[in-house]
Amino acid sequence: MLRREWLVALAFLAPALTLLFTFTHYPAIQTVIDSFWSTPRGRRPAAFVGTDNYARLLQDPIFVRAMVNNAIYAAITIPASILLALVMAMFVEGRIRGRALVRMAYFTPTVLPLIAVANIWLFFFLPGFGLLEQLRSLLGLSPRNWIGSPETALYGVSAVTVWSQAGFFMIFYLAALTTIPPSLREAAAIEGCSRWTFFRRVTWPLIMPTTLFVSVNATINAFRTVDHIFVMTEGGPNNASMLLLYYIYAQGFRFWDTAYAATLTVVMVAILALVGIGQFFLLDRRVHYR
Amino acid sequence: MIEAERTADVRLEGVVKSFASAVALSGVDVRLPAGRFSVLLGPSGCGKSTLLRLIAGLDQPTEGRIWQGETRIDTLPPKARNLSMVFQSYALFPHLTVAENILFGLAVRRVPRAEQARRLDRVAGMMGLSALLGRKPAELSGGQQQRVALARAVISERPVCLMDEPLSNLDAKLRTEMRAEIRALQERLGLTMVYVTHDQVEAMTMADLIVVMNAGRIEQVAAPRDLYARPQTLFVAGFIGTPPMNLIPRAALPELQVPPATATVGIRPEDMATDGPGYRVAARVVGLEYLGADQLVALNLNGARVILRLAGQAGPPGEILTLTLPADRLHVFDAGGRRIDADHPDTSSHRVLHQEILHDPLLPHESGNRGPDRGTVATRLGRRS
Numbered sequence: 001m002l003r004r005e006w007l008v009a010l011a012f013l014a015p016a017l018t019l020l021f022t023f024t025h026y027p028a029i030q031t032v033i034d035s036f037w038s039t040p041r042g043r044r045p046a047a048f049v050g051t052d053n054y055a056r057l058l059q060d061p062i063f064v065r066a067m068v069n070n071a072i073y074a075a076i077t078i079p080a081s082i083l084l085a086l087v088m089a090m091f092v093e094g095r096i097r098g099r100a101l102v103r104m105a106y107f108t109p110t111v112l113p114l115i116a117v118a119n120i121w122l123f124f125f126l127p128g129f130g131l132l133e134q135l136r137s138l139l140g141l142s143p144r145n146w147i148g149s150p151e152t153a154l155y156g157v158s159a160v161t162v163w164s165q166a167g168f169f170m171i172f173y174l175a176a177l178t179t180i181p182p183s184l185r186e187a188a189a190i191e192g193c194s195r196w197t198f199f200r201r202v203t204w205p206l207i208m209p210t211t212l213f214v215s216v217n218a219t220i221n222a223f224r225t226v227d228h229i230f231v232m233t234e235g236g237p238n239n240a241s242m243l244l245l246y247y248i249y250a251q252g253f254r255f256w257d258t259a260y261a262a263t264l265t266v267v268m269v270a271i272l273a274l275v276g277i278g279q280f281f282l283l284d285r286r287v288h289y290r
Numbered sequence: 291m292i293e294a295e296r297t298a299d300v301r302l303e304g305v306v307k308s309f310a311s312a313v314a315l316s317g318v319d320v321r322l323p324a325g326r327f328s329v330l331l332g333p334s335g336c337g338k339s340t341l342l343r344l345i346a347g348l349d350q351p352t353e354g355r356i357w358q359g360e361t362r363i364d365t366l367p368p369k370a371r372n373l374s375m376v377f378q379s380y381a382l383f384p385h386l387t388v389a390e391n392i393l394f395g396l397a398v399r400r401v402p403r404a405e406q407a408r409r410l411d412r413v414a415g416m417m418g419l420s421a422l423l424g425r426k427p428a429e430l431s432g433g434q435q436q437r438v439a440l441a442r443a444v445i446s447e448r449p450v451c452l453m454d455e456p457l458s459n460l461d462a463k464l465r466t467e468m469r470a471e472i473r474a475l476q477e478r479l480g481l482t483m484v485y486v487t488h489d490q491v492e493a494m495t496m497a498d499l500i501v502v503m504n505a506g507r508i509e510q511v512a513a514p515r516d517l518y519a520r521p522q523t524l525f526v527a528g529f530i531g532t533p534p535m536n537l538i539p540r541a542a543l544p545e546l547q548v549p550p551a552t553a554t555v556g557i558r559p560e561d562m563a564t565d566g567p568g569y570r571v572a573a574r575v576v577g578l579e580y581l582g583a584d585q586l587v588a589l590n591l592n593g594a595r596v597i598l599r600l601a602g603q604a605g606p607p608g609e610i611l612t613l614t615l616p617a618d619r620l621h622v623f624d625a626g627g628r629r630i631d632a633d634h635p636d637t638s639s640h641r642v643l644h645q646e647i648l649h650d651p652l653l654p655h656e657s658g659n660r661g662p663d664r665g666t667v668a669t670r671l672g673r674r675s
Contacts, residue, residue: 190371190395193398
């Protein structure tokens with residue numbers, strides 16, 4: 001009887017399982033395998049090379065650069081997006097004029113494709129004519145090529161990321177804030193609790209699960225979304241805005257070094273897994289779930 | 291606790307609260323005496339919770355003034371008003387322990403740790419929470435959560451305590467227990483309690499003073515016994531009592547001796563009898579509810595539906611009953627829904643009185659700090675107090 005139920009269950013699961021295995025699990029496993037083999041070229045088939053690809057990683061200055069860049073990029077975009085999202089959510093949660101309009105405006109960047117966002121920001125950054133340049137010239141500052149110079153390119157693309165994802169995170173914070181009963185605020189007001197104290201002692205702990213969720217997402221995005229790099233900098237100038245995923249793309253599909261790209265992918269998945277698990281266990285102890 | 295602070299009463303003068311689309315309170319004048327248990331009673335939407343929120347400072351009145359003792363408080367923020375509040379939902383902080391919840395206000399106001407500990411110890415002991423201090427609200431039963439909310443109000447040691455339907459989330463048995471507990475607490479601490487409820491049993495059992503509200507106005511302010519014995523308006527007569535007073539159109543009782551302006555005659559179900567002295571009238575039995583100690587007989591009295599309360603042992607009634615309505619048990623009301631008193635010296639002035647009473651405090655003012663003397667109101671109410 002039990003066996004029969006299992007078979008029926010399996011039959012129902014089969015379509016989903018087939019798709020999942022074909023397009024997710026098999027490629028993942030194949031990637032790990034590929035990272036231990038050389039790239040097949042022409043008539044020369046792939047050969048088992050052991051950890052040679054990993055040894056090459058450590059010698060590769062562009063890989064090191066991409067790792068450092070990605071760390072900086074993550075360190076900027078994660079806290080900045082979360083902070084901006086929270087501030088926007090607190091602002092549009094209150095009773096303000098044209099609340100629906102403001103909420104929509106904040107959410108709009110999320111709806112736009114990142115490629116389109118990148119194009120908008122290309123205009124903002126345009127040397128001489130762009131929005132930022134016009135503001136600078138009003139203040140009498142000299143023109144700058146924000147994404148064309150190695151010192152500022154990484155910060156330029158970071159700003160785009162923050163702009164495009166903060167609205168998305170705002171929605172989660174907004175949902176979390178609206179679940180906090182107004183009577184808590186009223187009870188605190190009668191006790192003489194200031195707005196800041198209320199935020200620190202009540203609001204912040206109560207939206208901690210959302211912060212955890214949002215920070216995991218922001219972390220993943222910091223390694224995963226590179227669409228705007230394609231449009232804006234292509235990793236340049238001089239690898240100044242090279243991020244890990246873009247480097248994987250460049251190795252895999254520009255230089256067709258698929259084995260090395262597979263190796264880089266394994267590294268990235270390992271990093272993401274570590275960060276995700278770490279965040280979950282570290283923050284979990286300080287999160288109150290209702 | 292500071293004895294001087296304990297004497298603060300709460301007075302409302304001409305308080306109006308309008309929202310964008312509706313008027314929640316239209317001209318409320320009332321004095322809630324110091325150290326007493328006052329209940330704001332009325333059907334949902336009558337404005338009682340709005341009134342409480344105005345006193346707490348969670349909403350601002352559109353017009354009028356609110357006093358706490360000699361201090362005008364309607365312009366002050368909630369924290370500057372010397373009061374505490376218990377919410378219907380308890381408003382406990384779900385991520386804090388019982389102890390942290392109770393101490394929240396003291397911690398916010400930076401009361402020294404030693405004093406916090408001392409007060410927590412005493413209040414937790416008083417409320418029977420000593421064993422639960424380390425728990426989170428989600429790990430408590432409804433009654434325990436209620437106690438934590440009460441403890442949070444008590445530990446503030448403020449003279450006025452506001453409660454917004456605090457027992458409505460509890461089961462019937464627990465509600466009965468908590469009623470007694472809250473009343474005992476109020477008496478023990480000498481709190482000026484302002485308690486909102488729609489449950490007349492709560493009001494009758496706990497209150498020193500009941501403020502009956504309807505449609506944003508005060509209908510009557512009286513002690514429970516007076517409220518039951520002498521309802522001043524048709525609304526109060528039909529609201530208080532389970533089942534409420536029978537309200538019979540004058541036309542259904544053609545030969546009854548009542549003042550000429552009478553439009554409605556009221557009599558409580560237990561005041562009618564099947565024998566004895568009084569006005570006699572025949573009525574047909576249309577229904578019966580047997581409740582054990584009592585039975586409620588529904589009757590058709592010349593087209594009016596009335597309820598008669600009989601003792602449970604009396605056995606089932608016949609088809610037709612002869613009712614006796616004792617003259618001293620009748621309540622008579624005019625066409626405006628206002629009580630007519632047989633002993634009132636000037637029945638013709640009751641229309642004016644009606645207007646005035648709805649706008650004015652129904653309690654006599656010992657202090658006399660209330661401007662022009664409303665002689666008629668004061669005299670007639672003076673009798674009841």
